[in-house]
Amino acid sequence: MLPWVEKYRPKTLDEIVNQEDVIASLKNIISTKSVPHMLFTGPPGTGKTATAHAFAHDLYGANYLSDGLFVEINASDERGIDVIRERVKTYARSVPFSGIGFRLLLLDECDQLTDAAQHAFRRTMEQFSNTCRFILAANYSNRIIEPIQSRCVVLRFKPLTKDAVGRALTRIAENENVKISESGVDAIYEFSLGDMRKAINMLQSAATISRSVDEKTVYTVMGHIERGLVRRMIDMSVSGDFKGARELLRELIYLNGVSPSDIISSISREIYGLQISDLDKIELVDALGETDFRIASGGTPEVQLLAFLAKLASKKVMVR
Amino acid sequence: MTLTWAEKYRPKRLSEIVGNKAAVKEFLDWIQGWEGGRPSKKSALLHGPPGVGKTSTVYAYALERGLDVVEVNASDYRTRERIENVIGMASQSATLSGLRNRIILVDEVDGIDSRADTGAVNSLIKAISESRIPIVLVANDPWDQRLAPLREKCLMIKFNRIPKPSIASHLRKIADAEKMKISDNMIRIIAEKSGGDLRSAINDLQALADSGGFLTTEVLGERERERDVFTAVATVFSSRDIQTALSAFEGLDLEPSDFHTWLMDNLPERLTNPRDLARAMDRLARADIHLQRVLTTQRWDLLKYAIAVMTAGVGLLVGRAGGGRLGFPSKIRYMGQTRAERAALTSASVKIAGKCHLSASKARTEMLPYIAFIMAKSPAKGLRDFFSLEENEVKYMTARYTTSPKKSGA
Numbered sequence: 001m002l003p004w005v006e007k008y009r010p011k012t013l014d015e016i017v018n019q020e021d022v023i024a025s026l027k028n029i030i031s032t033k034s035v036p037h038m039l040f041t042g043p044p045g046t047g048k049t050a051t052a053h054a055f056a057h058d059l060y061g062a063n064y065l066s067d068g069l070f071v072e073i074n075a076s077d078e079r080g081i082d083v084i085r086e087r088v089k090t091y092a093r094s095v096p097f098s099g100i101g102f103r104l105l106l107l108d109e110c111d112q113l114t115d116a117a118q119h120a121f122r123r124t125m126e127q128f129s130n131t132c133r134f135i136l137a138a139n140y141s142n143r144i145i146e147p148i149q150s151r152c153v154v155l156r157f158k159p160l161t162k163d164a165v166g167r168a169l170t171r172i173a174e175n176e177n178v179k180i181s182e183s184g185v186d187a188i189y190e191f192s193l194g195d196m197r198k199a200i201n202m203l204q205s206a207a208t209i210s211r212s213v214d215e216k217t218v219y220t221v222m223g224h225i226e227r228g229l230v231r232r233m234i235d236m237s238v239s240g241d242f243k244g245a246r247e248l249l250r251e252l253i254y255l256n257g258v259s260p261s262d263i264i265s266s267i268s269r270e271i272y273g274l275q276i277s278d279l280d281k282i283e284l285v286d287a288l289g290e291t292d293f294r295i296a297s298g299g300t301p302e303v304q305l306l307a308f309l310a311k312l313a314s315k316k317v318m319v320r
Numbered sequence: 321m322t323l324t325w326a327e328k329y330r331p332k333r334l335s336e337i338v339g340n341k342a343a344v345k346e347f348l349d350w351i352q353g354w355e356g357g358r359p360s361k362k363s364a365l366l367h368g369p370p371g372v373g374k375t376s377t378v379y380a381y382a383l384e385r386g387l388d389v390v391e392v393n394a395s396d397y398r399t400r401e402r403i404e405n406v407i408g409m410a411s412q413s414a415t416l417s418g419l420r421n422r423i424i425l426v427d428e429v430d431g432i433d434s435r436a437d438t439g440a441v442n443s444l445i446k447a448i449s450e451s452r453i454p455i456v457l458v459a460n461d462p463w464d465q466r467l468a469p470l471r472e473k474c475l476m477i478k479f480n481r482i483p484k485p486s487i488a489s490h491l492r493k494i495a496d497a498e499k500m501k502i503s504d505n506m507i508r509i510i511a512e513k514s515g516g517d518l519r520s521a522i523n524d525l526q527a528l529a530d531s532g533g534f535l536t537t538e539v540l541g542e543r544e545r546e547r548d549v550f551t552a553v554a555t556v557f558s559s560r561d562i563q564t565a566l567s568a569f570e571g572l573d574l575e576p577s578d579f580h581t582w583l584m585d586n587l588p589e590r591l592t593n594p595r596d597l598a599r600a601m602d603r604l605a606r607a608d609i610h611l612q613r614v615l616t617t618q619r620w621d622l623l624k625y626a627i628a629v630m631t632a633g634v635g636l637l638v639g640r641a642g643g644g645r646l647g648f649p650s651k652i653r654y655m656g657q658t659r660a661e662r663a664a665l666t667s668a669s670v671k672i673a674g675k676c677h678l679s680a681s682k683a684r685t686e687m688l689p690y691i692a693f694i695m696a697k698s699p700a701k702g703l704r705d706f707f708s709l710e711e712n713e714v715k716y717m718t719a720r721y722t723t724s725p726k727k728s729g730a
Contacts, residue, residue, distance in 0.1 A: 001702030003691060006676060044686065049677045076679035109679050201690035208697040224721055225689045242588055242597065243650075250654050254662060257669070257684035294605070298612040302651070303584065307598075307605035314598035 004204045005197050008172050013054045016047050017196075018164040022155045026055050033100055035059070037125060037134045039149060041141040042157025045195030048137040051157070052106045055135070059100070070104045076112035081120045088124050092132035103132050111138035118145045125151065159194020162186075168196065169203050178203075179212040187218035191226075229256070230266035237312040238274060245309045253302055260301035264292050267308075280315045287311050325526040326519050329494050331380045337373045338490050338518055339482035346477045347377055351423075354454045361475040363448045363455045365429070367462040368479030371517030374458045377479075378425050391425045423454050430459040430467065441470055448473050481516025484508075490518065491525050500529045505555060505567035509548055549574060550646055553582050556631045557590045558641035565635035569627055576623060577611055580604065580630055581649045587634065589644030596637060603633040664716040671707045688717065696721035 010016050013023050022040075029035055040048040049072070056070040064070045071091050078084045088105060095101060113121065122145070125134055134152075138144055141154060166185045173180040180203065188206075192198035205221045206213040233248040252258045271284050291308045295301050331337050337344050347366065353359035366374040382389045432440045448455050457474060459467070488504075488511040495502050506528070514521035552568040559565035569579060584604050591597040607630035614622045655662075665684065672691060673683035691707070694700050696718035704714055 001698075001700050002706055003676070003687070003703065005687075006706075044682075053677075072677065074673070074677075074679045076681060077673065108677065109682070112679070197686060201687065205690050205693045205697075208694050208700075221693065225693055240594060242594070246588075246650070247654075250651070254655065255658060255665065256689075257665070257681060259681070259685070262685070291605075294609055298609075298616055299605070300608050300612065303580070303608040304605050306584065307601040310594070310598040310601035314594040 003201075004172060004176070005200045008168075008175075008200065010047070010050050010054055011057055013051070013058050016051050016054055017168060018160045018194075019047055019051065019157055022051065022157060025153075025155060026051070027058075030055070030059050035100070035102070035104075035133045037129070037152045038136070039141065039144060039152035039154045040135060040137040040157060041139070041144075041154065043139060043159050043194060045192070045197035045199070046157040046159060047196065048157055049106070049108055052104075052108075052135045052137065056104050059104070064104075068103070070106070072106045072108060074108045075110040081113065081117035084117075084121065085124050088128065088132070092128035095131050102130070104135060105132055106135045106137065108137045109139075110136045111140055111143035115145055118148055122147050122151070160196050160199075161194070162189045165189055165192070165194070165196060165199050169199060172200065172203060173207075173213070176207065177211070178207045181212070181214040183215035184213040184218055187215040191218070191222055230263060231270060233309070234267065234270050234274070234312065237309045238276070238315065238317055240313055242310060242313045245313070246306060249302065249305055249309065253305075260295045260305065261292070263301075263305065264288060264295070274315075275317050276315045277318060284308075284312060284315070324523070325494060325498070326522045329497075329522065331373070331376050332383050334377065334380045334384060337377055337380060339486050340368075340373055340377075340479050343368075343477050343479045344373075344377055346475075348381070350475050350477070351381060351454055359454070361473065362451060363457060363474045364477055365457040365459060365462055365471065365474035366477050366479060367459045369481055369515075369517065370460060371514075371519030371521075372479045372482055373518065374479050375425065375427065378423060378456050378458075382423055386421070388422045389425050390422055391427060393427045393431075423456060424451070426455065426457045428459065429457045429470070430461050430464060432466070441466055445469055445473055482518050484511040484514070484516070487511040487514055487516070487518055487521050491521060494522060494525060495529075498529060500525075502528070503567035503570045504564065505552065505569075506571040508551060508555070509571055512548060512551055548572060549579070549582055552579070553586055553646055554641070556583060556635040557586070557638045557643070559632070559635035560639050562628075562632040562636070565632035566628065568631055568635075576614075576626060576630075580607060580611060580626075581651050583630055583634060585649035585651055586646050587638075589646060590638050592643075600634050600637040603629055603637065607633065660712075661716045661719075664710075664713045668707070668709055668713040668717055671709060671713075675707055692717035693721050 013026055016023055040051065042048055052072075053064075053070070056064040060067065060069045073084060073087055075084065078087070084107070091105060092103065107121075110118075110121075125148070136144070136148065136152065141149065141156075162185075165188070169180055169185055169188065184206070188199050188202045192202060202218060202221065203213065205225065206217045209221065210217045229248055229252050233245045233252070236242075236245040236248065249263075252263055253260070268285070268288055271281055271288065274281065274284075276284075287308055291304045294304050334344055334348065343366070347364060350360060350364050366377065368374060379389060381387075426444065429444075444457075457470070462471060462476065488507050491507045491510060492504075494500075495507070502525075507525075510521050510524045510528070513524070549572065552572050552574075555568035556565050559568065569576070572579060574582075584601070587600055587604070588597060591600055607626045610622060610626035610629060614620060614626060665688070666680070669680045669684035669688055672678070672687050673680040676683060676687055678686065691703060695703055695714060703709075709717075
């Protein structure tokens with residue numbers, strides 16, 4: 001058994017769904033053989049990495065990996081820009097024997113690089129641009145410094161539409177001898193929105209408990225997987241169980257590896273629905289903004305979020 | 321030659337003895353019996369741990385009354401003859417002169433070596449029964465079987481360890497007299513470490529002063545670090561003024577960020593009012609910002625802001641002693657308890673990342689929960705092989721989906 005996200009990963013540009021404009025541009029590039037540096041931006045699960053591979057496949061042929069014409073580096077895994085530059089150097093230094101005369105390098109999740117690291121990388125890009133073309137991938141283009149953006153053709157990936165997700169899920173389900181109802185697709189889309197990776201993961205998870213996936217199956221699975229930890233943490237705080245909330249926060253951060261910014265986004269979605277006065281809600285929104293900013297500027301996530309939870313715990317619950 | 325502080329500040333009067341008031345009174349009653357010529361027992365055995373004032377009591381009394389102390393160290397003068405000579409001479413000369421102006425002090429009675437000093441105990445007993453002047457025996461542990469016949473002849477007076485607050489206030493007097501600058505917290509640490517031994521505490525104080533401030537309590541010898549931290553945390557929480565709170569961190573052998581964790585995790589034990597807790601937690605969050613600035617900019621002069629806000633800023637909001645029991649930080653416990661699990665999840669994430677074109681951190685949140693669920697709910701050997709997962713990685717990944725939801729949520 002394979003993870004379906006890998007089994008059904010698109011191989012060629014024609015298999016990429018929902019990104020017609022991007023694909024058209026890329027096919028045009030291939031036909032002219034004039035490849036610029038590129039910046040792929042878009043939310044998670046919209047096909048940025050898959051498209052980079054598919055582009056290399058269509059440009060160099062099916063053996064693009066074994067021929068050593070394409071390499072993928074994840075910016076957030078590599079320790080520091082120096083490591084990345086070393087890897088880029090050794091890879092980009094030599095001209096490939098055959099083909100177009102340059103290789104492709106995908107630098108994924110490059111919005112994880114600091115500004116200083118991006119500036120350093122910019123020089124690396126220029127230094128090796130004769131022998132190597134770069135594809136940078138990031139969730140948000142506004143986290144990429146201007147000098148890099150200006151050297152790249154920026155291609156924007158859109159969140160997948162429900163139709164696109166539905167078609168893909170139906171095709172996979174058929175292939176795997178699983179039935180998925182329309183309500184099943186709706187439920188999966190409700191959780192995953194335009195994130196295809198999440199949608200496929202949900203389908204495979206749901207298929208392990210029932211060969212016929214409907215709304216109920218999806219809700220059951222997601223109840224297990226998402227567990228509403230943030231929601232429970234907030235409820236505990238509001239009901240005065242600060243220490244219980246503290247335990248859940250630690251589970252989120254240290255066991256589940258949820259990023260502080262994701263925890264903050266989840267909290268911000270919950271604040272307006274709390275059973276507290278409107279004045280208190282606004283005060284909490286203000287405090288959450290402060291927490292968000294402090295963490296972004298180097299504050300310890302656990303400490304800052306605990307202070308926020310303590311504030312939450314001090315608010316009076318309104319009985320209706 | 322300069323006197324050690326322990327000698328310099330040895331009590332000159334019985335009223336200056338720190339602690340052990342009952343024992344001193346008992347001693348006084350007994351020796352006043354000698355003045356009347358009818359002591360209840362001819363000898364007294366002062367016993368108790370080192371540095372609690374046994375010998376000092378004898379000297380203070382002698383000074384007050386203008387008496388000489390003839391000191392015999394029982395473990396130095398080991399032979400029976402020696403004890404007989406010294407005690408006999410002192411005792412007889414008193415008789416001859418007709419002046420009761422001496423006290424014989426036999427120190428370290430429990431140091432008498434039973435094999436080498438055969439008869440030492442008997443000669444002591446003999447000397448006691450013949451003596452016309454008070455013989456005071458001193459021992460740390462008088463309960464050895466060999467000393468049983470000796471105990472019968474003696475009034476047993478027990479000296480206890482000196483309470484730490486008494487030691488601390490005595491150290492403060494000495495420090496002030498020596499014009500030594502030292503924080504209350506440092507004095508508290510020395511008192512804590514002394515284990516009720518005033519002499520060693522005074523020695524430590526002097527060592528600290530002599531070192532010109534370079535010597536920390538760490539160098540002064542073995543100590544129980546945890547207990548120091550507990551004291552420091554308690555000091556912060558009970559402080560009513562800035563100085564006391566600030567001093568809590570002085571001399572503490574702990575990184576500021578670790579002390580921050582101690583304060584943060586213990587705060588809910590002491591502050592139960594949610595509004596107060598929220599305010600104090602915000603102070604700690606502010607202190608964290610200052611701390612992180614120190615770390616990222618390496619500007620250590622910024623540390624003072626962090627320390628002030630996390631100690632005084634928090635302490636003044638709590639401002640009282642008592643409340644819940646202080647404990648080891650729950651964060652440290654949590655990280656300890658989850659170490660194996662976190663390591664397994666991290667290594668599994670790296671493996672998944674390698675196969676799914678993701679960073680390890682994204683793999684952990686975007687892929688791992690689903691892979692884990694699928695493996696828990698179906699015989700998914702293929703997945704395990706695909707990612708080359710080890711058994712314990714699979715175990716930790718799937719645990720939350722195989723145990724009851726109630727348990728996994730805790």
